[in-house]
Amino acid sequence: MRDLTNEILELIRRTSSDLPPDVEKRLRAAVEKEAPGSAARGAFETIIKNVELSRKNSSPICQDTGTPIFYVKTPEGWSTLKLKQQIRTALAEATRKSYMRPNAVDAVYDKNSGNNLGGDDFPYIHFDEVEGDKLTVELMLKGGGCENVGAQYSLPDNRLGAGRDLAGVRKVVLDAVQKAQGQGCAPGILGVSIGGDRGTGYVKSKEVLLDKIGTRNPDPKLAELEERLTGEANQLGIGPMGFGGKTTVIDTKITGLSRLPASYFVTISYMCWAYRRRKMTVKGNEVLYD
Numbered sequence: 459m460r461d462l463t464n465e466i467l468e469l470i471r472r473t474s475s476d477l478p479p480d481v482e483k484r485l486r487a488a489v490e491k492e493a494p495g496s497a498a499r500g501a502f503e504t505i506i507k508n509v510e511l512s513r514k515n516s517s518p519i520c521q522d523t524g525t526p527i528f529y530v531k532t533p534e535g536w537s538t539l540k541l542k543q544q545i546r547t548a549l550a551e552a553t554r555k556s557y558m559r560p561n562a563v564d565a566v567y568d569k570n571s572g573n574n575l576g577g578d579d580f581p582y583i584h585f586d587e588v589e590g591d592k593l594t595v596e597l598m599l600k601g602g603g604c605e606n607v608g609a610q611y612s613l614p615d616n617r618l619g620a621g622r623d624l625a626g627v628r629k630v631v632l633d634a635v636q637k638a639q640g641q642g643c644a645p646g647i648l649g650v651s652i653g654g655d656r657g658t659g660y661v662k663s664k665e666v667l668l669d670k671i672g673t674r675n676p677d678p679k680l681a682e683l684e685e686r687l688t689g690e691a692n693q694l695g696i697g698p699m700g701f702g703g704k705t706t707v708i709d710t711k712i713t714g715l716s717r718l719p720a721s722y723f724v725t726i727s728y729m730c731w732a733y734r735r736r737k738m739t740v741k742g743n744e745v746l747y748d
């Protein structure tokens with residue numbers, strides 16, 4: 459089996475320092491919507507300058523390089539044990555090269571490991587065996603500030619008047635955005651899962667964030683809700699970093715899961731503007747980065 463440590467190191471470098479083009483395009487469009495001289499426009503201009511400098515210098519887009527979450531899809535015959543070791547080696551090296559800040563702090567002993575390696579949970583790696591001959595490794599770096607404003611609701615929520623239907627989903631998602639205000643480094647991207655248990659709700663609400671900006675759920679009902687939520691969140695006037703302004707959310711992505719008859723969870727993962735996610739595809743000797 460091929461050793462992919464160096465290729466994974468490059469994936470980490472790109473993810474940490476090179477914001478994906480679809481995200482950058484939306485941020486650039488958002489600048490133009492704000493009035494010249496406004497705090498919102500200033501915030502967007504600073505964000506864009508930061509994005510350009512990070513790309514040029516291979517330096518992290520944000521001082522918080524986030525929780526590294528890997529999604530690996532393997533064709534038959536690859537050892538997940540070996541891949542896990544290669545990912546861990548690459549991450550420690552990326553930390554040594556300052557592509558990543560040491561972020562793994564033992565929650566019980568309050569000690570930073572210094573190399574981004576914690577127990578089995580850090581980095582978190584999702585493995586999935588797939589058909590075909592392509593191996594893919596996707597990396598998401600999920601900032602702590604935006605993770606703090608993620609939320610889970612158990613419907614019905616009488617306080618918000620949210621029942622067990624899509625109208626109720628709409629109410630709680632907007633409540634989460636309203637509560638987040640500028641914390642979590644708006645403008646954000648909302649990953650929403652409807653259903654599941656509490657654990658899968660959070661897993662799936664993050665996974666849906668791997669889709670490109672502007673891609674809609676194939677279910678027309680959910681696609682319509684995605685568009686509506688983005689539009690309505692932007693009417694809240696929270697704006698970039700909470701300075702006020704026209705763009706609070708740049709996209710919403712929803713996934714519908716199964717649920718137990720007794721439960722109806724709506725889970726929101728809030729991703730900050732530093733929406734760092736990249737993909738590497740390996741086929742034969744070829745390695746492509748997206």
Ligand code: SF4
Nearest residue numbers: 520601603604643730
């Ligand atoms: S929420 Fe995102 S942009 Fe804000 S500090 Fe954390 S990683 Fe950086």
